[in-house]
Amino acid sequence: MNTSTELKTTEQSQQDLQKQESPTPEGVEPTRQTRTYRPHVDIVDSPQHVTLRVNLPGVNEDRTELTLEKNVLTIHGYVKPAHYEGYELVGSEYGLGDFERSFQLTNEIDREGIEAVVRNGVLTVQLPKVKEQSKQKISVTAG
């Protein structure tokens, strides 16, 4: 049974093995030659965390950028341009480029405790949920 979806993506996506390019916003021109793709992601919900597993093949921890602005978590993975000295690309079933995707976080997430790990081309982001606020004692002094 699913708990209510607190974590939403900023766009809809479908089950698809093909790499999808990120749409460029109206009027914005790309400044780099590289294409940008939308990485595939699994989102797992548990009572304590929301966990994102993002496929970023060709990206290691040095080339992963995670930014949190207001409520939006943006993941950007930079891929080393594929280059094999003297070789020519003669057949291609998948495109080459960077990865980018954004997620909307809700107040349920404890921003301080976000952890991210990259291994074998997969970025795992653990978003802990805010614990129940414990009662706070406020001391009263005479004035």
Added chain:
Amino acid sequence: MLRVNQNLPWRDFGNLLNSSLGMGSDLRRTFLNSLPQSQPSWPQFNLWSKEDDLILTAELPGLEAEQIDVDINNNQLTVAAKVDASTLNEDESYQRRERFSGSFQRTIKLPFAVDQEKSEARYVDGILEIHLTKPERDKPKKLAVSAG
């Protein structure tokens, strides 16, 4: 400067490959023979070529090198992995599921029989790279012409 052709629907391979090197039509057969009609193949490959050498690359994030089997049999290459379906704990549930998971196998036909000794496969940051080369005896050789 590399000519990078991206996002080709696979049926366009014929045109692309015919226009590249002399072995174009062989490479074309390589891909067309391996793609089944209905489902997408997994993994997807890119093919790099240089004279007598080939590099096949595939994006396979989230595996361990030991799980990946690369088999070469004459001019047939098979890439496979047996992967346990990912299971969640009792209290976990998927809110979204897009990543490929599970076992897979794909066989493609190479344009030439490769030298198994000299072939190697590497798995780095989720990318599988298979380096293949023609056996020495199959490489074209120049004969010195002596006057006689």
